[in-house]
Amino acid sequence: MDAKVQTKTSKGHDDAEREGLDQAGIRPMIGNEAIARGAWEAGVRVAAAYPGTPSTEIMEFLGTYPAGDSHVQWSTNEKVSLDVAIGGSFAGVRSITAMKHVGLNVASDALMSQAYIGVNGGLVLVVCDDPGIHSSQNEQDTRMFARFAQVPVLEPADAQEALDYTRRAFDISEEFDTPVILRSTTRLSHTRSPVKTRPRTDVEPRGFNEDTVKNVIIPAHARMAHPRVLAREVKLQEFFASPEFTRWEEGSTEIGIITASTAYSYVKEVLPEASVLKLAASYPMAIDRVREFYEAMDRVLVIEELEPVIETAMNAAGMPVEGKAFFPRDGEFSPEVVREGLRKAGIIEGAEEQVPFPVTPTARPPVLCSGCPHITSYMAVRSVNARVAGDIGCYTLAAVDPLRAIDTCVSMGSSIGNAVGFAKAGLETRPIIATIGDSTFLHGGIPALIDAVYNNANITVMILDNHIVAMTGGQDHPGTGKTLRGEETHRVVFEDMVRACGVKWVRKVDSYDMASLYQALREAIEHKGVSVVISDRPCVLDPVKLKGSPMQVAAAGCTACQSCMNLGCPSLGWSEEVLDGYHKVRIDETTCIGCSLCAQICPSDCIRPVVN
Amino acid sequence: MAGKVATKPRSVLIVGVGGQGVIMMSKVLALVCQRHGLQVKQSEVHGMAKRGGGVFSHIRYGETVSSPTIPKGEADVLLAMEWSEGLRWLDFLRRDGGAFIADTKRIVPPFAFRSRKYGSQPIYSPEAPREVMEMVGSGFALDATKIAAELGEPRAANTVLLGVLSTTLEFSADDWREVIAQNVPAKAQEANRLAFEAGRDWADASRASTMEDRLRELPGRDELAAEIAPKSVQFEITGEWCKGCDICVKMCPERCLRLNDEQIAELANPEACTGCRICEWLCPDFAIRVHRVPVLEPVA
Numbered sequence: 009m010d011a012k013v014q015t016k017t018s019k020g021h022d023d024a025e026r027e028g029l030d031q032a033g034i035r036p037m038i039g040n041e042a043i044a045r046g047a048w049e050a051g052v053r054v055a056a057a058y059p060g061t062p063s064t065e066i067m068e069f070l071g072t073y074p075a076g077d078s079h080v081q082w083s084t085n086e087k088v089s090l091d092v093a094i095g096g097s098f099a100g101v102r103s104i105t106a107m108k109h110v111g112l113n114v115a116s117d118a119l120m121s122q123a124y125i126g127v128n129g130g131l132v133l134v135v136c137d138d139p140g141i142h143s144s145q146n147e148q149d150t151r152m153f154a155r156f157a158q159v160p161v162l163e164p165a166d167a168q169e170a171l172d173y174t175r176r177a178f179d180i181s182e183e184f185d186t187p188v189i190l191r192s193t194t195r196l197s198h199t200r201s202p203v204k205t206r207p208r209t210d211v212e213p214r215g216f217n218e219d220t221v222k223n224v225i226i227p228a229h230a231r232m233a234h235p236r237v238l239a240r241e242v243k244l245q246e247f248f249a250s251p252e253f254t255r256w257e258e259g260s261t262e263i264g265i266i267t268a269s270t271a272y273s274y275v276k277e278v279l280p281e282a283s284v285l286k287l288a289a290s291y292p293m294a295i296d297r298v299r300e301f302y303e304a305m306d307r308v309l310v311i312e313e314l315e316p317v318i319e320t321a322m323n324a325a326g327m328p329v330e331g332k333a334f335f336p337r338d339g340e341f342s343p344e345v346v347r348e349g350l351r352k353a354g355i356i357e358g359a360e361e362q363v364p365f366p367v368t369p370t371a372r373p374p375v376l377c378s379g380c381p382h383i384t385s386y387m388a389v390r391s392v393n394a395r396v397a398g399d400i401g402c403y404t405l406a407a408v409d410p411l412r413a414i415d416t417c418v419s420m421g422s423s424i425g426n427a428v429g430f431a432k433a434g435l436e437t438r439p440i441i442a443t444i445g446d447s448t449f450l451h452g453g454i455p456a457l458i459d460a461v462y463n464n465a466n467i468t469v470m471i472l473d474n475h476i477v478a479m480t481g482g483q484d485h486p487g488t489g490k491t492l493r494g495e496e497t498h499r500v501v502f503e504d505m506v507r508a509c510g511v512k513w514v515r516k517v518d519s520y521d522m523a524s525l526y527q528a529l530r531e532a533i534e535h536k537g538v539s540v541v542i543s544d545r546p547c548v549l550d551p552v553k554l555k556g557s558p559m560q561v562a563a564a565g566c567t568a569c570q571s572c573m574n575l576g577c578p579s580l581g582w583s584e585e586v587l588d589g590y591h592k593v594r595i596d597e598t599t600c601i602g603c604s605l606c607a608q609i610c611p612s613d614c615i616r617p618v619v620n
Numbered sequence: 621m622a623g624k625v626a627t628k629p630r631s632v633l634i635v636g637v638g639g640q641g642v643i644m645m646s647k648v649l650a651l652v653c654q655r656h657g658l659q660v661k662q663s664e665v666h667g668m669a670k671r672g673g674g675v676f677s678h679i680r681y682g683e684t685v686s687s688p689t690i691p692k693g694e695a696d697v698l699l700a701m702e703w704s705e706g707l708r709w710l711d712f713l714r715r716d717g718g719a720f721i722a723d724t725k726r727i728v729p730p731f732a733f734r735s736r737k738y739g740s741q742p743i744y745s746p747e748a749p750r751e752v753m754e755m756v757g758s759g760f761a762l763d764a765t766k767i768a769a770e771l772g773e774p775r776a777a778n779t780v781l782l783g784v785l786s787t788t789l790e791f792s793a794d795d796w797r798e799v800i801a802q803n804v805p806a807k808a809q810e811a812n813r814l815a816f817e818a819g820r821d822w823a824d825a826s827r828a829s830t831m832e833d834r835l836r837e838l839p840g841r842d843e844l845a846a847e848i849a850p851k852s853v854q855f856e857i858t859g860e861w862c863k864g865c866d867i868c869v870k871m872c873p874e875r876c877l878r879l880n881d882e883q884i885a886e887l888a889n890p891e892a893c894t895g896c897r898i899c900e901w902l903c904p905d906f907a908i909r910v911h912r913v914p915v916l917e918p919v920a
Contacts, residue, residue, distance in 0.1 A: 036650060036660065062665075142665045166661075166688075199663040199688040200650065276686035343691035362693050362715065365755060369708035370744045372637070372729045374671035391870050402671065409734050569896040570736045571873045578672050578730050582742055589738040589851065589912070590896070611871075611898055 029073065030207035037203045039196040042167040043134055044069035045203070046174025047104045048077065050130070051211035054096025055080045056089035058451065059480035060108030061143040062197040063136035067106055068483075071492050077208065082484055082492045085420070085451040086111035090118045090133065097131040098223065100214035102178050106134040109150050110419065114452070116153065119187065121225050123157045124233035126185035128217045130178030136192040139313050140340030143194075145400070145419065147338065149314040150191045155291045158237050160244050161189040162253075162288055163269040167201045173288065176252075178211075184240055184247070193313065195270050195340065241292045248287075249294035256301060259283040263355055264305030266298065266322075266329075271313045274346040279356070290317045295325050302327045309334070309353060313341045376405050378579040379554065379603035381519035381545030385443065385472050386413040387575065387609070388525045388543075392533060394439040394468075397426035399453075401445040402479045403472055410576045414443070421452020428456070428465040439468065439533040446473040447485040450500065454509065460538045461510035468532045469540045471502055472519075474547040482550025506540045513537070519545035522608045548601055556602030558618050559595050565614030566592040572606040572615070580606060629659075629682030630789070631690040635709045636701030637727045638675050641778045644803075645699070646677040648782060651799045652791050653681040663688040672729065674705050697788050698759075699781060702727050704745040707752065719788045720759030723781060724749050724839065736874075736894045738851045738912060750838040760784055760826055761838055767822060768815050776808070776815035783819020787827075793820065853895035854911040855887040861907035868899035868908060 029048075037045065044066050047055065055078055057067040071080045079096075083089035086107040096103030107115060112135050119133065135153075138144040154161035162177055164170040170192065177188040221229050248254055259282050267275050268287040275284060285301040287293065290312070302308050302322070310319040310331035319331035335341075335349040350356045376383055386406040389396055390413045398404055398414035399422060407414040416426055427442035444453045449471050460467055477483040484490040489499030506514050513535040517528045525543060532539035548554045563583065568590035572580055579600040582591035595606070597618060607615035632649060636642045646662050653660045664677040678690045690712055698713045699721045700706025706722040713720055732742040749761040762784065764777040779800065786796045797816065804812045826834055864883030873896060876889035885908065887893060897910045 036654065036662075194665060195663060195688060198665055199661055201661045201685075201688070202654070202659060270688070273686045273688060277691070278687075280686075342689050343687045347691070362711065365707075365710045365752075367707040367710055367747050367752065368745050370704040370729060371731050372672070372674050372704070373731055374673040375730050377671065390875065393875070405671070409731070567897070567901075569873070569898050570894070571871075571896070571898060573733060573736060574873045576730055580730070580733075581728060582733050590736070590894075591733075591740070591742075611901060 032204070032206050034202050034204050036200050037167050037171075038065065038198055038200045039164070039167045039170045039192055040065040040136075040198070041069045042171040042203045043106070043174050043190065043192065043197075044073075045205055046171040047132070047178075048073045049171070049206055049208050050175045050178040051102050051209045052078050052104050052178070053101035053129070053213070054078065054093060054099075054103040055105070056083045056092040057081075057106040058083050058086045058089050058111060059477050059483040060086075060111050060136075061480055062138060062194040063106045063108045063111070063134065063192070064480045064483065065197070066134055067492065070104075075493060080492055084486060086115040087118055090115040090122075093131060093133075094118060094122055097127045097129045098216065099129065100216055101129040102131075102211055103129055104132045104134065106136070108144065109135055109137045109148050110144060110146065111135070112150060112153055113148075114420065116157070119153075119157050119159070122187050123159050124230055124237055125222060125225055126233075126236075127181050127187060128214055130181035130211075131187045132174065132177045132181060132190055133187060134174070134190045134192065136194065136197050137314070138194050140194065142340075145417075147314060149317065150189060151290045151317045152315055154189050154191070155317065158241060159187050159189055160184070160248075160289055161191050161291050163191050163290060164196060164288075165268070165270055165272040165286070166196065167199065167203045169288075170196060171203050171205070180244075180247075184244055185236075186240055186244075191269070193270055193340075244289075244292040245295055248289045248292065249297040253288040254294045254297045255284075255286040255288075256297075257284040257286065261304060262306045264301055264308045265311055266301065266308060266318055267311045268318065269313060271311050271341050271346070274341055274343050275311055277343045278347045279350060287318065290321070293318060293321050295321070298322060299325070299327060302329070309350075309355070311335055311341075311346060311349065314338075373408065374405060375576060375578050376402060377548050378577050378599050379548045379601040379605070380577075381474055381543065381547070382406060382472055383411070383575050383577060384519050384522050384525055384605055385470060385543040386411045387522065387605075388529045389413045389441055389443065389470065391526055392439055392441075392529055394441040394533070395430055395436050397423040397430065397440075397442045399423040399442075399444040399448050400479075401448055401472070403443065403445060406443075410574050419452075420448055421456055424453050424456035424460055424467075424469055427467040427469070428460045428463060431465045431467050432463070440466070441468045441470060441529075441533075443470045443472060445478075446471060446475065446487045446502070447477040449502075450486055454505070457506065457509045457511070457538070457540075464537055466536055467538055468529070468535075469538065470529070471506075471540060471542045473502055473542055473544045476547045476550045478547045478550060482547065502542050506542075511538050511540050513539035514542070515540075516542040516544050519543045520603055520605065522605065548603075554601050558597040558600035558602050559604065559607055559615050560597065560618045561593050561595055562614040562616060563592055563594075565612050567612050568592045569611060571609055571611055575605055575609065577606065629680045629685045631695045632679045632697045632699065632785075632789070633676065633690055633695040633709055633712050634679065634699045634701070635674065635676045635705045637705060638672055640675070640701045642675045642677050642701060645701075645778055645782065646679050648796075648799055648803060649679050649785070650681075651803070652795050653679075655795055655799070656791070658682060659685045661685045661688040674708060676705075676709065697721060697785065699785055701725070701778070701781065703749070707745050707747060710752075710756070713756065717758055720753070720756045720761075721781065721784050721788070722749070722752075722759065722761045723764045723777070724761055725763065725765055725777075736896070738853070738895055739849075746841060748839050748841040750835050750840045753838060754835055760823060762822060762826075764819070767818050771811065771814045771818060773808075773811035773815065776811045779804075779812045779815035780819040780822070783816040783821075784823045785819075786816070787820055787823040850915045851895070851912040852915050853890070853893050854913055855890070855893065855899075856909040856911060857885055858907045859884045861905045863905060865904065867902050867904065871898055871902055873898060
């Protein structure tokens with residue numbers, strides 16, 4: 009069982025279906041489902057996203073609502089998805105985009121402009137942060153981005169608030185003429201709790217707003233817009249002072265806690281007796297209300313996950329306050345972290361340190377799947393002793409044991425540009441390879457490939473085409489030929505696209521054909537200039553979980569050389585049998601999918617299909 | 621709500637390995653809780669976890685639940701579907717009578733085999749059920765797959781564990797029976813019904829016996845594999861026979877060979893060499909020999 013949304017996307021608009029959806033009720037939902045529900049209830053008409061943990065399920069859940077209610081799509085990247093949502097807003101309908109925190113970096117160019125332009129139809133960006141870095145490359149705090157872009161940010165603490173705030177975000181967007189960020193975190197997005205639902209409000213489309221001065225952000229117009237943005241900040245500060253958005257929970261006045269987001273739930277767990285000011289928005293902060301609370305308390309602490317956004321704003325407003333002196337700026341909060349901070353602050357007694365049980369758990373890092381086509385791609389890369397720029401995807405796992413085939417990994421699409429830099433630095437004597445997945449290539453690799461050709465960089469690009477966005481649980485993209493709702497559409501042909509970028513040496517190889525892949529890679533490296541190898545094989549998990557008849561090791565022939573163990577395939581392990589100090593290999597037939605990669609690599613040819 | 625201290629919620633932590641059904645188990649428990657109108661929060665983390673890594677799910681229920689995650693040392697029940705995963709989360713268990721329900725099943729990860737040196741053994745938690753249950757003091761260690769297999773349906777092992785879990789929580793057996801029936805496909809109904817009862821019976825029988833008896837039945841530590849005397853590897857090349865064909869360099873699983881300036885193979889990284897002999901076998905000119913030499917203990 010995984011967390012993947014059942015992809016029963018709705019293609020039509022069935023009245024009975026709609027009636028069922030409109031019924032109010034209480035249902036358990038993860039935060040992401042509640043956000044999708046909130047958007048649907050708010051009458052959203054255009055929705056676009058690029059998948060990214062922990063935000064992915066939002067668009068998948070929106071896709072389960074009737075197609076007649078909302079257009080829901082995967083975009084090629086987060087900037088495009090925001091531009092699509094902005095387009096929907098210009099056109100006069102409520103629009104939403106969802107992304108992970110680092111996705112906002114990609115989309116930020118459009119956001120910074122749109123913050124000045126404002127909205128026509130309500131415009132909401134859902135941005136899911138990843139405190140603790142469960143599945144990301146950093147733990148940047150989107151609230152800093154909201155402050156930077158001067159757009160309001162709502163921070164729900166549980167699934168019910170996720171739904172309610174999403175609904176309200178559209179109202180706020182339209183009332184204050186601003187994009188609104190709804191900020192979730194991994195914990196909220198993936199925690200299931202009961203949520204009260206309501207019917208959908210069908211919002212009348214506003215029609216295009218023919219105001220060129222507003223819609224076209226040229227310097228003259230931007231200069232007029234900026235004061236509006238500053239005035240908006242003040243109005244929002246007043247608006248957020250209402251109890252709906254700044255909740256004062258009375259308790260002991262000896263200690264007052266100001267908090268937001270999931271940190272609130274840990275505060276209630278650990279210090280239920282304290283007075284709490286729970287902010288729905290760290291920016292623009294309801295500063296007057298915060299001051300009232302501050303003055304009513306003997307001592308005030310700010311407990312916020314990641315960056316000291318509230319704390320800094322309070323200090324700047326002349327309210328010296330404690331927070332990050334006791335609570336970390338990095339990592340995910342938990343009741344333990346909050347308790348430890350309160351102990352450091354002298355507010356609660358230090359609990360006696362529990363002596364850990366003296367046990368040694370087994371290290372169990374994530375691995376590529378049995379039969380994963382990326383395995384051979386990186387076996388081939390290893391064989392040519394290259395300097396390798398990696399990228400973002402499941403295949404980043406090839407950086408660690410046993411493949412150890414990637415030297416760098418930066419951000420979506422960085423590999424190709426990085427490789428150009430390696431080449432132009434002029435120091436590398438080894439071949440230079442950039443490895444990039446199909447969806448990552450479409451997301452951010454194409455401009456870099458054109459750059460490489462334009463500047464005649466002597467590099468080889470390997471596109472790992474597994475026909476899906478695998479890492480986030482199997483979403484469609486322009487290279488799969490299917491839309492989010494499963495409709496057939498144009499399918500990107502990678503060879504054509506690469507040639508159109510000006511690449512002269514292109515070859516597509518079946519990832520499972522190891523000899524051809526090795527051969528193609530060697531020839532590609534010989535080519536002076538940009539060469540592209542497309543390593544092509546569908547993901548073994550999505551859209552269909554593949555299972556063929558398994559392989560087995562003829563133990564008599566196994567020399568225990570363990571060459572096959574370099575694949576890192578989870579179906580391969582050691583048998584009890586030891587030959588001269590080395591374990592022979594066995595294959596777990598229940599998980600082996602029969603890809604034959606180990607058989608292709610076995611020097612003693614002792615791995616064969618199981619014959620029943 | 622002013623000043624009111626909420627009654628403490630109950631906390632169940634379910635852990636295992638990706639693909640074992642941790643999330644499904646959590647869902648069943650959450651549904652049982654909801655039948656009683658309790659607030660339930662269930663928290664898990666997606667993403668890399670499913671790629672063969674550990675999976676965990678926090679379930680908290682009660683009149684009101686604040687934190688979605690269980691504070692360390694406060695789980696009323698820790699249900700581990702894989703032995704070592706249970707050990708990983710053991711410190712989350714309440715020390716005063718929290719129940720540790722552990723399947724003794726071992727899923728050994730690829731990482732356990734990463735050292736391929738002479739004499740290497742898989743790296744898996746050495747602690748055996750007998751010593752751990754003695755240490756924890758309350759709970760159950762069982763081979764759920766074996767119990768389910770005896771009923772003719774090894775895939776119902778999870779339901780056996782649910783049967784054991786049901787005896788540690790306050791809900792009636794019928795609550796569980798009905799929720800399980802609603803969440804199991806028609807053709808698996810009977811097997812899961814039997815598995816659930818088998819889990820309950822097993823737990824009841826276990827409670828009826830003394831701690832000493834229970835411990836005696838559990839597996840102890842594996843007999844340690846006979847110590848293998850260490851050997852070092854020596855790589856010998858007959859330079860005159862090597863024609864620099866590069867086959868050994870390209871095929872070395874540990875990538876520890878290279879051609880030197882005279883285009884003759886050499887061992888560039890002796891630390892990485894495991895002595896597997898692939899180069900020796902593949903050399904078309906018989907120029908390579910790999911010697912595994914016993915390391916002599918210094919004489920005192």
